[in-house]
Amino acid sequence: MAMIEIQHLTKHYGKFVALDDLNLEIEQGDIFGFIGPNGAGKTTTIRILSTLLEPASGQAHIDGIDVRKKPYEIKKILGYMPDDFGVYDGMRLREYLDFFGAAYKIPAKKRASIIDDVLQLTDLTSKADEFVSAFSRGMKQRSCLAKTLIHDPKVLLLDEPASGLDPRARIEMKELLKTLCEMGKTILISSHILSELGDMCNTIGIIEHGKLLAAGKVGDIMDKVREVRELRIEVLDKADETENLLKSIDGLLDIERNENVFNLQSNLDRAGIVALNTQLVQRGIPVLFLEEDQGSLEDVFLSVTKGGF
Amino acid sequence: MSATISKKDMASRFPAWGMIKRELLTSLRAKRSVLILLSFMLLAVLVILNEWPNSEHIYGGIKAAGRVSRNMVVLLSGCMYIGCLLFVPAYSASAIVLERERSTYDLLRMSLISPLGVVFAKLFNAIGVFMVIILSMLPVMSTAFFLVGVEYTVVIQVFILTICAVLTCACIGLACSAILRKSITSIVVTYLSVLLFLIGPLLFAYLFAVAMATFSYSRSLFRVVENIGEGTSPIWVMANVLDRGAQLGDFVTCLLYHGIVVFVCLGVAYWKIKKPPEPAKISQEKPIDDVKVLKDRRMGFPFYILDPLKRKKPIEDSRNPMMVRELRWGLLNRGTTLVRVFYVAFLIYFLAGAIASIDGRSHESMKNWFGIQIVLTVLAAPGLIANSLTKEYELGNLDMLRMTLLKPREIILGKYTAGLGALSPMLLAAVFSIIPIIFLGMFNYGAALVGYGTLLVCSLLSISIGLFSSLVTKQTTISIMISYMISIVLYLGIALVLAWFNPLWLGNDDYAMYLSPLLVLEMVLYPRYSSNILYVKWLWAMCAWLLVSAVFLRVSLFLFYRNKMQDR
Numbered sequence: 029m030a031m032i033e034i035q036h037l038t039k040h041y042g043k044f045v046a047l048d049d050l051n052l053e054i055e056q057g058d059i060f061g062f063i064g065p066n067g068a069g070k071t072t073t074i075r076i077l078s079t080l081l082e083p084a085s086g087q088a089h090i091d092g093i094d095v096r097k098k099p100y101e102i103k104k105i106l107g108y109m110p111d112d113f114g115v116y117d118g119m120r121l122r123e124y125l126d127f128f129g130a131a132y133k134i135p136a137k138k139r140a141s142i143i144d145d146v147l148q149l150t151d152l153t154s155k156a157d158e159f160v161s162a163f164s165r166g167m168k169q170r171s172c173l174a175k176t177l178i179h180d181p182k183v184l185l186l187d188e189p190a191s192g193l194d195p196r197a198r199i200e201m202k203e204l205l206k207t208l209c210e211m212g213k214t215i216l217i218s219s220h221i222l223s224e225l226g227d228m229c230n231t232i233g234i235i236e237h238g239k240l241l242a243a244g245k246v247g248d249i250m251d252k253v254r255e256v257r258e259l260r261i262e263v264l265d266k267a268d269e270t271e272n273l274l275k276s277i278d279g280l281l282d283i284e285r286n287e288n289v290f291n292l293q294s295n296l297d298r299a300g301i302v303a304l305n306t307q308l309v310q311r312g313i314p315v316l317f318l319e320e321d322q323g324s325l326e327d328v329f330l331s332v333t334k335g336g337f
Numbered sequence: 338m339s340a341t342i343s344k345k346d347m348a349s350r351f352p353a354w355g356m357i358k359r360e361l362l363t364s365l366r367a368k369r370s371v372l373i374l375l376s377f378m379l380l381a382v383l384v385i386l387n388e389w390p391n392s393e394h395i396y397g398g399i400k401a402a403g404r405v406s407r408n409m410v411v412l413l414s415g416c417m418y419i420g421c422l423l424f425v426p427a428y429s430a431s432a433i434v435l436e437r438e439r440s441t442y443d444l445l446r447m448s449l450i451s452p453l454g455v456v457f458a459k460l461f462n463a464i465g466v467f468m469v470i471i472l473s474m475l476p477v478m479s480t481a482f483f484l485v486g487v488e489y490t491v492v493i494q495v496f497i498l499t500i501c502a503v504l505t506c507a508c509i510g511l512a513c514s515a516i517l518r519k520s521i522t523s524i525v526v527t528y529l530s531v532l533l534f535l536i537g538p539l540l541f542a543y544l545f546a547v548a549m550a551t552f553s554y555s556r557s558l559f560r561v562v563e564n565i566g567e568g569t570s571p572i573w574v575m576a577n578v579l580d581r582g583a584q585l586g587d588f589v590t591c592l593l594y595h596g597i598v599v600f601v602c603l604g605v606a607y608w609k610i611k612k613p614p615e616p617a618k619i620s621q622e623k624p625i626d627d628v629k630v631l632k633d634r635r636m637g638f639p640f641y642i643l644d645p646l647k648r649k650k651p652i653e654d655s656r657n658p659m660m661v662r663e664l665r666w667g668l669l670n671r672g673t674t675l676v677r678v679f680y681v682a683f684l685i686y687f688l689a690g691a692i693a694s695i696d697g698r699s700h701e702s703m704k705n706w707f708g709i710q711i712v713l714t715v716l717a718a719p720g721l722i723a724n725s726l727t728k729e730y731e732l733g734n735l736d737m738l739r740m741t742l743l744k745p746r747e748i749i750l751g752k753y754t755a756g757l758g759a760l761s762p763m764l765l766a767a768v769f770s771i772i773p774i775i776f777l778g779m780f781n782y783g784a785a786l787v788g789y790g791t792l793l794v795c796s797l798l799s800i801s802i803g804l805f806s807s808l809v810t811k812q813t814t815i816s817i818m819i820s821y822m823i824s825i826v827l828y829l830g831i832a833l834v835l836a837w838f839n840p841l842w843l844g845n846d847d848y849a850m851y852l853s854p855l856l857v858l859e860m861v862l863y864p865r866y867s868s869n870i871l872y873v874k875w876l877w878a879m880c881a882w883l884l885v886s887a888v889f890l891r892v893s894l895f896l897f898y899r900n901k902m903q904d905r
Binding site: 075078079080100103104106108110112113114115116117118119120123126127128129130131132133135136139140157158159162172175 | 736
């Protein structure tokens with residue numbers, strides 16, 4: 029059973045349709061990247077899942093619990109980090125975490141050790157006695173993540189957690205999320221920084237104008253999305269023979285030769301690429317390598333979404 | 338070549354012009370402006386309809402008609418003047434500080450608009466709506482000229498004084514807004530400064546009178562100071578204008594006083610905007626765990642009743658975390674400010690007690706004294722409480738709070754306790770400042786019970802109103818305005834309107850006073866009529882107002898639970 033399950037979710041803001049019959053499933057232990065242009069409906073989805081917003085229609089379940097019917101139960105297993113959050117003036121980090129710990133009904137006896145663990149996990153131990161309001165943006169993000177983890181939630185909803193962070197802080201955040209995933213948490217993360225999501229997430233969903241355009245494993249989506257594959261072949265010898273062979277194969281659209289290196293545009297599927305490799309080897313052509321240009325999440329995003337407001 | 342300056346030229350020659358235009362358009366287009374204008378007009382029309390002469394007045398002859406027209410002008414002018422004084426500070430006090438909070442202040446400073454341009458643009462924004470209101474009141478008030486008895490000079494003086502008051506209050510708000518870092522602080526300080534501006538000269542004259550009475554009494558000097566005080570105080574001059582027409586000397590002195598305040602405030606605002614802003618300093622001193630060090634500090638600084646560096650205890654399991662946060666961090670971190678508030682309130686109440694006691698009648702003295710305390714508490718409450726939840730929203734903490742396992746009831750009660758805590762210095766000052774009343778032999782147990790009881794009920798009611806207001810809007814400024822409007826209606830409006838119309842079911846217009854938690858004091862502590870029956874009636878009235886307070890609290894809870902405040 030999926031950890032997060034969304035069925036026919038719809039939400040309107042006046043005449044504006046924020047979510048239009050959204051269906052989505054995220055398995056336990058996944059790091060799911062939620063991608064979409066501004067105003068696509070990412071934050072609305074996250075806020076509905078986090079019980080902060082009522083949908084117009086449709087259902088959403090987390091760990092089998094209906095978010096509309098049992099919000100209190102949902103809050104127990106959910107950690108939500110909003111994209112825009114504030115901190116309390118005059119509170120030190122340990123006090124800030126203690127307050128949220130108490131707000132999540134963690135007994136005072138256990139709270140101190142949990143706070144220590146969370147501080148260690150987010151690498152904030154040295155800042156425990158400093159005022160949160162004086163922290164830099166990156167520190168505040170980490171403090172908020174620490175607050176989100178305080179009640180050991182099964183599911184994390186992170187809305188743009190890396191926005192405004194410097195490169196080092198982003199890398200650290202990425203490592204931290206990987207650690208959390210290894211701890212068995214299911215993470216839904218929305219971000220505009222696609223290159224990082226590509227490294228971090230095992231599944232993604234692309235949303236635009238409130239509709240889910242594609243969802244699944246990154247490789248599968250790329251396969252679905254791309255009509256033309258770019259292949260690169262380098263041979264040690266017999267370049268002319270290779271060129272003739274390639275020209276005779278159906279499905280290769282464009283062949284560009286640079287001495288022993290061939291850049292190909294093809295519409296071959298995965299099986300077709302395997303067959304091509306077999307033919308080259310059977311002809312006795314010494315193939316140095318044959319690789320497919322994987323492309324990037326940006327390419328997928330651009331080809332799936334239409335853009336415009 | 339055309340002699341007139343085109344709009345494009347205007348914008349390029351005076352970069353501030355674009356901002357002035359934008360600010361004016363923004364303020365005039367806002368829904369709240371339309372609402373305020375409509376409310377003023379509705380009130381004015383009600384006054385005219387109620388006061389317009391009927392057959393009894395016609396039989397009363399020209400004198401009765403004259404009385405009616407004067408009543409109309411007095412009521413309309415009073416509503417216009419007091420209304421403007423209540424709303425202008427809320428508009429202007431957040432003008433610049435809000436730019437800082439929204440991080441648009443630096444963009445503004447980086448533009449070609451001069452600091453003076455910014456000051457004037459914000460000034461136009463703050464006064465624009467009120468100028469429209471004042472102008473639209475002109476034809477309404479002119480209906481009094483259909484009757485006899487009103488001189489046009491009185492109407493002109495009223496309008497000049499109101500315009501000047503609006504301008505001055507806006508400038509005070511701008512200065513506070515430029516100096517202070519937080520909108521809520523700016524709003525509170527602005528209201529206090531406006532109060533000081535209005536009654537400052539009078540207060541000075543009375544304090545001088547007290548000093549004179551205590552030491553050597555010089556009648557001529559006292560007369561001079563009294564004249565200056567009364568001639569300068571805007572409230573006093575306005576009252577004189579409406580009563581019998583102010584003397585030209587007093588009128589000019591009062592305008593001069595307005596002018597000086599405007600000049601100083603604009604100067605301060607200009608200087609603060611021109612000066613590069615300093616980043617907020619936060620001391621990162623570590624908390625002290627060592628008991629010995631803490632004890633030494635306490636011995637060295639006896640005023641460290643609560644050492645700011647002493648490590649705070651974790652929140653206990655049995656306690657409401659929201660309540661603990663609000664009290665332990667929200668309130669005690671502002672310990673110094675609270676102590677200052679206590680000192681100022683104590684001083685004001687002490688002096689008020691001393692002045693009220695001059696009268697020599699115990700009931701009357703205590704009534705006046707408690708009246709001042711209640712009015713000040715009711716005036717301060719919206720500024721301290723109406724930001725309870727709007728602040729959380731503006732800071733971006735509300736979503737995180739709602740996502741915790743805290744129940745709405747715990748959040749609302751936490752905020753309510755914080756409100757009570759914020760008012761506690763004023764309430765404590767009220768308790769301690771009874772000393773002069775006791776020493777002067779004016780103490781009366783019954784009156785003290787009624788006074789303190791009324792003060793407590795009014796405080797609880799004001800906190801509920803503030804909390805309710807902070808849940809019906811997302812902006813602190815608007816929340817404060819709503820809070821003041823509800824307070825006016827509950828503390829004065831219903832009772833005065835019913836006393837005016839005196840419907841048959843009410844029987845006696847005295848009963849209308851019980852419909853105000855403030856005016857009920859006037860009935861119960863009226864020297865000649867104080868009796869046990871009145872005390873019982875007062876008790877019933879207080880119970881009813883406590884119920885109203887509970888209803889506001891319940892509705893606040895409902896709104897928190899139901900409304901879509903979380904939609905950003």
